[in-house]
Amino acid sequence: AQSVTQPDIHITVSEGASLELRCNYSYGATPYLFWYVQSPGQGLQLLLKYFSGDTLVQGIKGFEAEFKRSQSSFNLRKPSVHWSDAAEYFCAGGTSYGKLTFGQGTILTVHP
Amino acid sequence: GAGVSQSPSNKVTEKGKDVELRCDPISGHTALYWYRQSLGQGLEFLIYFQGNSAPDKSGLPSDRFSAERTGGSVSTLTIQRTQQEDSAVYLCASSLEDAPGYFGPGTRLTVL
Numbered sequence: 001a002q003s004v005t006q007p008d009i010h011i012t013v014s015e016g017a018s019l020e021l022r023c024n025y026s027y028g029a030t031p032y033l034f035w036y037v038q039s040p041g042q043g044l045q046l047l048l049k050y051f052s053g054d055t056l057v058q059g060i061k062g063f064e065a066e067f068k069r070s071q072s073s074f075n076l077r078k079p080s081v082h083w084s085d086a087a088e089y090f091c092a093g094g095t096s097y098g099k100l101t102f103g104q105g106t107i108l109t110v111h112p
Numbered sequence: 113g114a115g116v117s118q119s120p121s122n123k124v125t126e127k128g129k130d131v132e133l134r135c136d137p138i139s140g141h142t143a144l145y146w147y148r149q150s151l152g153q154g155l156e157f158l159i160y161f162q163g164n165s166a167p168d169k170s171g172l173p174s175d176r177f178s179a180e181r182t183g184g185s186v187s188t189l190t191i192q193r194t195q196q197e198d199s200a201v202y203l204c205a206s207s208l209e210d211a212p213g214y215f216g217p218g219t220r221l222t223v224l
Contacts, residue, residue: 034211043116044203044215051210090155097210098145098160098168105154 002027004093006103013081014111021076021106023065023091031093033074034100035065039087047089050074061085086110114138116216118204124222125194133189133219137206144187145212146179150200158202161187194223 005024013019025031035047048059055067065076074091088107094100117136125131137144146158157171161181169179176194181187191198202219205212 032211036215043217044205044212046211046213049211092155094211096168097207098143098162099157099171100211101157102147102155 002031002093002095002101004091004101004103006089006091006106008106009104010107010109012109012111015083016080019076019078019081019085019108021089021091021108023074023076023103024072025074025091025093026072027093027095029095030069031095032097032100033065033067034092035059035063035074035076036090036092036102037061037087038090038105042087044090047076081108081110083110083112116204116206116214118202118216118219120219121217122220122222124224126224127196128193130190130192131194131221133191133202133221135187135189135204135206135216137185137187137204138214139185141206141208141214142184143207143209143212144181145205145207146187146189147203147205147212147215148200149203149218153200155203158189191221194221196223199223 003026033050036044038044048057050057088105090105091103092100119134144161149155159169159179176192179189205215207213
């Protein structure tokens with residue numbers, strides 16, 4: 001079955017520290033992959049997307065993600081976290097644009 | 113408006129009643145998506161529109177759920193004979209042509 005897994009339910013980092021949120025996928029073929037962020041009281045916002053080509057994808061707000069076929073992973077990274085990055089992050093995948101399967105989400109807490 | 117809007121923001125209904133949820137996408141966006149978010153199930157795909165047609169409605173949980181889109185703009189999600197398990201936040205998103213980029217704030221549905 002097609003699935004997207006986020007192994008970490010909750011991650012805590014200090015402001016200014018680097019961040020990596022994990023995402024693993026299980027699809028027969030390489031899916032389209034996405035990262036979304038949901039801030040408290042805000043709607044889901046697309047951070048970045050991978051369709052094909054360059055495996056390192058740049059997104060908004062200083063985020064990037066790297067597609068690794070050998071590890072079936074699409075981890076999200078940021079070199080230096082800001083307090084405003086505290087939110088819930090969702091990885092999603094699909095073989096068509098419309099129907100995405102979302103991971104369970106990772107809650108990011110940022111300590112000052 | 114600048115973003116995707118949804119109405120009502122909150123809806124409380126009694127089991128067995130019908131409800132209609134509305135989504136106004138960003139002007140000019142041809143693709144429109146309905147998802148729902150609940151504690152137990154996470155984010156689930158419901159249906160996807162390209163223009164006024166729905167290429168993929170495989171996520172609708174039962175025949176009590178239906179959706180339409182008129183004029184390539186506004187969409188309505190209708191749930192007939194609501195059940196308690198329908199309680200969730202119903203999210204609408206739109207995009208120009210590929211994956212959902214902009215989500216609305218959602219409609220929180222509570223079925224008593």
